[in-house]
Amino acid sequence: MDAILLQILNGLDKGSAYALIALGLTLIFGTLGVVNFAHGALFMIGSFCAVTFSKFLTLSHTVIDDTRKDFLGNPLKVDVPYIHEIVGQSAGDWMIDWAVPLSILFTIPVMVALGFIMERGLIKHFYKRPHADQILVTFGLAIVLQEVIKYFYGANPIPTPAPEVFAGSFDFGAALGFDPNTIIYPYWRLVYFGFAALIIGAVFAFLQFTTFGMVVRAGMADRETVGLLGINIDKRFTIMFGIAAAVAGLAGVMYAPINSPNYHMGMDFLVLSFVVVVVGGMGSLPGAVLAGFLLGILESFASMSAVLELIPGINQIIIYLVAIIILLTRPRGLMGRKGVMED
Amino acid sequence: MLGLSKKDAGLLLIVALLCLFAPFLLNPFPEGSAMAQFNGGYPDLMQRLVIFGIFAIGFNILFGLTGYLSFGHAAFLGVGSYAAIWMMKLLTMNIIPAIMISVLVAGLFSLLVGWISLRRSGIYFSILTLAFAQMSYALAYSVLTPITGGETGLQPKYTDPRILDGALPAGQSPRANLFGLDMKATTQLEVGDWVFTFNAGYYIAAAVMLIAFYLSMRIFRSPLGMMLRAVKSNQQRMNYTGLNSKPYTLAAFVISGMYAGLAGGLLVAMDTQVGAERMFWTASGEVVLMTILGGAGTLIGPILGAGFIKYMENIISKINESVLEQWFAFMPDWMGDFMVAIVYPFVGKGWHLTLGLLFMLVVIFLPGGLVEGGQRIGKLFRRKKSEPDTPDGKTTPAE
Numbered sequence: 001m002d003a004i005l006l007q008i009l010n011g012l013d014k015g016s017a018y019a020l021i022a023l024g025l026t027l028i029f030g031t032l033g034v035v036n037f038a039h040g041a042l043f044m045i046g047s048f049c050a051v052t053f054s055k056f057l058t059l060s061h062t063v064i065d066d067t068r069k070d071f072l073g074n075p076l077k078v079d080v081p082y083i084h085e086i087v088g089q090s091a092g093d094w095m096i097d098w099a100v101p102l103s104i105l106f107t108i109p110v111m112v113a114l115g116f117i118m119e120r121g122l123i124k125h126f127y128k129r130p131h132a133d134q135i136l137v138t139f140g141l142a143i144v145l146q147e148v149i150k151y152f153y154g155a156n157p158i159p160t161p162a163p164e165v166f167a168g169s170f171d172f173g174a175a176l177g178f179d180p181n182t183i184i185y186p187y188w189r190l191v192y193f194g195f196a197a198l199i200i201g202a203v204f205a206f207l208q209f210t211t212f213g214m215v216v217r218a219g220m221a222d223r224e225t226v227g228l229l230g231i232n233i234d235k236r237f238t239i240m241f242g243i244a245a246a247v248a249g250l251a252g253v254m255y256a257p258i259n260s261p262n263y264h265m266g267m268d269f270l271v272l273s274f275v276v277v278v279v280g281g282m283g284s285l286p287g288a289v290l291a292g293f294l295l296g297i298l299e300s301f302a303s304m305s306a307v308l309e310l311i312p313g314i315n316q317i318i319i320y321l322v323a324i325i326i327l328l329t330r331p332r333g334l335m336g337r338k339g340v341m342e343d
Numbered sequence: 344m345l346g347l348s349k350k351d352a353g354l355l356l357i358v359a360l361l362c363l364f365a366p367f368l369l370n371p372f373p374e375g376s377a378m379a380q381f382n383g384g385y386p387d388l389m390q391r392l393v394i395f396g397i398f399a400i401g402f403n404i405l406f407g408l409t410g411y412l413s414f415g416h417a418a419f420l421g422v423g424s425y426a427a428i429w430m431m432k433l434l435t436m437n438i439i440p441a442i443m444i445s446v447l448v449a450g451l452f453s454l455l456v457g458w459i460s461l462r463r464s465g466i467y468f469s470i471l472t473l474a475f476a477q478m479s480y481a482l483a484y485s486v487l488t489p490i491t492g493g494e495t496g497l498q499p500k501y502t503d504p505r506i507l508d509g510a511l512p513a514g515q516s517p518r519a520n521l522f523g524l525d526m527k528a529t530t531q532l533e534v535g536d537w538v539f540t541f542n543a544g545y546y547i548a549a550a551v552m553l554i555a556f557y558l559s560m561r562i563f564r565s566p567l568g569m570m571l572r573a574v575k576s577n578q579q580r581m582n583y584t585g586l587n588s589k590p591y592t593l594a595a596f597v598i599s600g601m602y603a604g605l606a607g608g609l610l611v612a613m614d615t616q617v618g619a620e621r622m623f624w625t626a627s628g629e630v631v632l633m634t635i636l637g638g639a640g641t642l643i644g645p646i647l648g649a650g651f652i653k654y655m656e657n658i659i660s661k662i663n664e665s666v667l668e669q670w671f672a673f674m675p676d677w678m679g680d681f682m683v684a685i686v687y688p689f690v691g692k693g694w695h696l697t698l699g700l701l702f703m704l705v706v707i708f709l710p711g712g713l714v715e716g717g718q719r720i721g722k723l724f725r726r727k728k729s730e731p732d733t734p735d736g737k738t739t740p741a742e
Contacts, residue, residue, distance in 0.1 A: 035466055125707070131466060132412045136635060137706040139628065143699030151688050151696070271477065271624060278470045313486030320474035320481075327467055328459065 002178045006185075007300045009172065013189040013258060015296020016196030017043075020251035021273040022280060022288035023200060024244035030220045030283045031237045034123055035131055037138035040270025041145040042111065042245050046252025047261035048149055049110055051158050053103030057083050057096050098163045100257055107253045108246050115245025119238050142267065150263040157260035162188040188257050195254050199247060200289055206243075207285075216240055220283075275323045281336025291334055295319050351560050354643060358556055362549040365389055366539045369654075373536030380661055386529060386542035388657050390613045392650045393545070393552040394606050399633040399645030400552075400559045401602020405595050406631070407640035408563070408571035414469045414627050415456070415476030419600040421483065421622030423449040423607030425490070428497045428617050435507035436499065436517050438526065438547075442608035449604020450597055457596035461589060464578070476627055483619040496618035519612050521547060526613055544613045551609060552646075555602060560642060562598065571595050575640075632698070636705050638712030647713050652698070659697060662690040 021043050028036045060081040068076040084092040095102060122141065126134050161167075170190060172183035207213035219226045219233040226233050252261075259265060276295055280287030301307065303315035314321075326333060347355065361368065370384030383389070402416055423445035430441040460471040483491040491497065499517045511517060519526045526544035533539075562568050570591040573581050581588050611617060620626070629652070637648025667686055671679035689697045709716050 122703075122707075129710075132410070133706060133710060135412065135466070135469070136631070137703055140699050140703035140706060143695060144703065147693065147696035147699060151693060267625075271473065274470055275474060278467060282466070313482055316481035316485050317478040320478045323474050324459065324471060327463060327471055331463065331467070 002173060002182045003304065005172070005176075006183045007304055008297055009183070009185050009189075011297030011300035012193045012293070013296075014299065015293040016193050017251055017255055017269065017292075018273055018276045018296050019289045019292025020196055020199060021248055021269055022276040022292045023203060023285060024247040024251075025273060025277050026280070026283060026285050026288040027203075027240055027244040027247070029277070030285070031216060031240045032119075032123065032127065034126060034134050035138070036123070037135055037270065038118070038142040038145060039138075039244075039248055040266035040268075040273065041142040042114070042248040042266070043252040043255075043269055044149065044261070044263065044266030045114065045145065046107055046111060046249030047160075047256045047265065048153060048252075049107040049249060050100050050103045050160050050253045050256040051153065051261055053106045054096070054099035054160060057081065057092075057099050057102075059083075100160060100162055100253065103253055104250060107249045111246040111249030112242040114249075115242035116238060118245070119241040123241070142270070146263050146266060153261075153263065155263060157262040159260045160256040162191075162257035166191055192254050192258065196251070199250055203243070203247065204285070212236065212239075272319060275319055279323050279326050279333055281333030283337055284333070284335040287333055287335030295322065298322060345557065347557075347560060348564070351564070351642070355553070355557060355560065358643070358646065359553055362393065362553060365392070365545075365549070366541055370537060370539055374538045375536065380666065381658055383654050383658060384540055386527075386540060386545050387614075388653065389542065389545045390548050390609075391653050391657075393548045394609045394613070395630070395633065395649040395653055396646040397552050397555045397609065398603055398606035398630050399637065399649040400555055401599040401606070402630045403599075403634050403639060403641075403645040404559055404562060404571075404602065405599035406634055407645075408568060408575060409592050409595050410575035411461075411464065411592065411596070412469050412631070413460075413472040413596075413599075414624065414631070415472035415474070416599070416603050416630055417622050417624070417626035418456070418476035418479040419449040419453050419603035420607040420610070420626070421479065421617075421619065422452045423604030424611050424617040424621060425483075425497070426604070427608040427611040428499070428615065429490075431499050431505075431517075431519065431611070431615065432497070432503040433506065435505055436519055437507075438519050438521050438608075438612040441519075441612060442551075442605065445608030445611070446601050446604045449607065450601040453597050453600020453603075454593075457593050457600065461592050461596060473624060473627070476622060476624055480619055480622040480624070483622060491619060492617070493619070496616055498616040517615075519544075519615050548609050548613065551605065555605065556642075556646065559602075563642060567591060567594065632702055634712075636702065636712050638714030641712070641714045644712050644714045651713065656694060656698075659690050659694045660692070664691075 021039060024042070025036060025039050028034055028039070058081050060079040062077050063080050064075045065078045066075050068078075070076045081092060081096065083095055086092070087095065118141070122137065123134075126137060166187040169184040169186045171180055172178075172185055174180040176183070207217055215226065215231055215233070216236050219231075219236060223233055272295075273292075276291045277288055279295065280289070280291030298318055299315065302318040307314060330336075345352065345355075366384045366389065368384075369389065370382045372378040372382050383392075398416075398420060402413070405411055405413055405416075426448035427441040427445040430444045431438075434440055456472065456475045460468055460475065463471060484493060487493075501511060501516060503517065505517065508517075521543075524543050526547070528543040530541050531538055532541065570586075570588070574588050574592055578588055607621070610621075630649075633648035633652050634645045635648070636651060637646065638644030664683065664687060667683045667690070668679065671682045673679075674682065687693070689700075705712060711718075
């Protein structure tokens with residue numbers, strides 16, 4: 001029992017990342033009808049926003065501290081971050097510690113702007129082209145974005161720690177009445193799961209309960225009719241692209257402490273997220289979220305040692321295997337609608 | 344000639360001549376000159392050019408004709424490579440059985456993958472093939488390590504059985520050969536400052552590529568080719584007329600899988616080692632790039648694309664900062680530094696950036712690839728020439 005619970009928990013954080021990326025992919029696909037292979041790159045750029053923001057905060061200059069001496073007896077040189085001089089010592093330290101959550105504020109405008117530029121500058125011209133062309137051009141864009149990041153940040157992963165408060169682990173075992181220390185789970189992963197649930201809820205609420213969301217849903221169902229009603233649907237879809245980019249970026253920012261950002265993390269996640277989208281059903285938002293969590297949890301179950309003894313190597317291929325089975329038995333995925341991408 | 348139309352035979356002849364004289368064509372600059380680094384006439388690169396040409400020709404039979412975009416073709420290349428190296432380890436270092444078995448095994452594997460994947464079309468097909476390729480990659484890296492060598496890969500060892508070959512003299516490592524002709528055998532021809540290298544392995548690979556190219560021509564012009572084009576233009580209508588398109592698409596898939604296996608076998612024949620990274624999905628992406636860049640659905644396109652990408656990859660990766668400084672040395676200092684700073688991100692390690700940009704530009708402005716670009720330029724010149732002719736009327740009057 002406790003082992004099963006542990007695997008479910010382990011699957012949640014990866015599943016959250018899959019779900020968030022797949023949600024963005026589906027938003028773009030459902031609104032604009034574009035298969036965006038550059039979505040993983042947006043996730044990666046989100047992670048690097050966290051890196052950039054914490055670099056900004058720790059920008060510092062050297063001052064000579066006369067009150068302290070180093071081992072030679074000379075006045076000690078101390079690096080003082082500029083942030084200390086702007087907001088004061090303790091507030092500055094707090095901000096540096098909380099760099100990752102704070103960088104959300106920095107990420108959202110960056111990602112929305114990037115989404116706008118991508119949609120208006122490139123993807124707009126590909127609506128009428130075949131899906132293969134869309135895949136190829138966004139694939140090229142993904143390579144370019146990845147290489148640009150590599151040029152500026154180098155090829156090595158950059159560790160980006162979570163705030164001190166979340167450094168430890170939560171002992172689920174003790175809380176739920178099992179033996180202590182059997183089910184321990186890092187706090188930050190809990191935070192990530194909560195955050196992902198919040199974002200997913202916000203996106204669904206936005207689509208379900210606002211006028212803007214209603215128009216977008218109408219546009220997803222029948223773009224032409226909505227256009228004939230005198231609504232500028234293209235503008236709204238562009239905004240949705242920005243939102244989808246921001247969702248991918250936010251997934252990336254908060255993932256930075258779990259997996260140190262490196263330039264190819266986007267591609268690694270993208271391939272899996274596409275599988276997630278297809279399993280969930282192209283164009284179905286709940287399907288994408290469901291499949292994301294489902295596959296994340298399945299993956300962590302498959303890496304249990306008991307399962308690995310039974311079927312060696314299953315943890316490496318489980319997601320693809322499930323995708324193949326689902327696609328062959330339920331062609332539209334778990335919750336796919338009829339008539340989406342069937343040509 | 345050979346069942347080809349005059350135009351096709353001409354094309355085949357041109358490709359054959361290009362292959363024959365590649366050691367000269369790729370080495371246009373004298374040894375030791377500043378431009379010598381643009382010389383591509385060394386065996387390793389020339390072999391890669393033709394082998395990836397085969398890979399792309401095969402991919403084009405699937406993607407160019409039927410429009411099915413497979414994102415997992417590298418798996419067949421990898422499987423073919425593993426089959427070939429095992430043949431070399433167990434049977435003989437002669438490359439003929441190795442290549443035959445690689446084609447066979449890749450064909451069988453692609454039959455399995457194709458039979459399953461072709462139940463779906465469009466993006467679902469792409470994802471299914473991608474899933475199979477990633478599975479093969481992951482398995483080759485982990486569980487199948489006894490067969491694939493895992494991370495270290497496989498290479499022939501002195502202690503391998505090699506039933507058909509006699510025992511090697513001590514201290515000699517096994518080398519791939521064709522009835523005794525070493526794949527690495529080279530002769531060099533020096534003409535003035537120029538040094539041209541002729542490599543046995545390259546010419547064997549080039550001959551295989553010519554055969555592969557000829558076969559793909561015949562497929563393009565055959566009834567099967569017509570069927571495949573019909574699948575691309577409107578599969579639904581084809582099915583409604585009572586034709587089952589599945590056997591045709593499956594045939595195309597298996598043929599292109601066998602081409603990939605052939606390329607994999609040849610890669611092993613030229614450089615006797617295999618690693619799982621050959622099956623990674625970026626390798627599948629690369630063959631897509633080659634085909635698109637050259638021109639999908641055209642005969643010569645994939646060869647051009649493969650040659651272009653492999654040549655640029657080798658040449659651009661070699662350029663470093665000091666080379667750039669030499670180039671711009673004639674400029675005033677500030678301007679030279681500026682140019683170096685601008686160009687530097689795109690060369691050397693930045694080759695992938697150039698590739699990505701190039702690829703985007705091609706997809707955006709030139710969906711037909713290099714071939715379409717050539718046609719456009721050709722049309723531009725022809726129109727200029729023919730325009731004065733049109734008024735004096737070659738049009739036949741209506742009766």
